[in-house]
């Protein structure tokens with residue numbers, strides 16, 4: 327791999343010295359106060375093909391000002407984020423079977439079971455992310471997911487099995503999905519910024535799955551609303567038919583009812 331900086335070609339085999347040559351060839355003076363580490367950072371950024379990071383590092387070399395954000399700190403933040411997600415997904419793997427069982431709607435329990443399989447794959451995918459950055463896969467207790475799952479559990483215990491409980495389960499599950507979409511979006515953006523392209527790609531796959539799971543839950547909720555509306559209409563029609571039936575049977579014995587019945591006609 328090679329790049330061009332200030333008109334000078336930089337080869338991957340020695341980006342550090344080539345970056346220095348490029349700057350001097352382009353008569354870009356290195357600031358006397360520039361941290362020596364900035365040259366390494368610029369070279370490492372080029373090595374990863376991260377243009378944004380390179381610009382920041384080269385700017386630090388020429389102005390003598392420290393980069394706004396140390397990439398190492400951002401890397402630590404990234405690891406912390408994926409550890410949080412790893413724990414969150416593991417909590418979800420344990421919780422989803424109970425939610426699937428508690429649902430009355432077959433469509434909802436199928437959707438939850440399907441997402442449970444996806445969640446197991448997402449745990450494995452996060453392990454690949456850890457591997458791609460050569461860090462041991464380890465979770466950091468995710469309090470957010472714990473709280474969301476506690477709320478989901480309340481929906482199950484507070485409502486009897488039925489449409490209302492199903493809708494409460496969906497409400498809790500969609501909160502979980504949105505929480506995960508936010509977490510994966512942040513981790514993916516960090517990975518992109520750090521030039522961790524493999525990790526970014528893996529995280530984006532899961533982010534898309536979470537979005538699809540959220541859409542699926544909206545579809546299930548919509549069909550639950552529709553079927554409960556239909557049921558209500560059928561109930562109203564049945565009630566009306568029963569009332570009309572009761573009216574006509576009363577009509578056979580009561581003259582006033584007969585008159586009322588005639589008036590209706």
Ligand SMILES: [Fe+2]
Nearest residue numbers: 415445448506
């Ligand atoms: Fe997930």
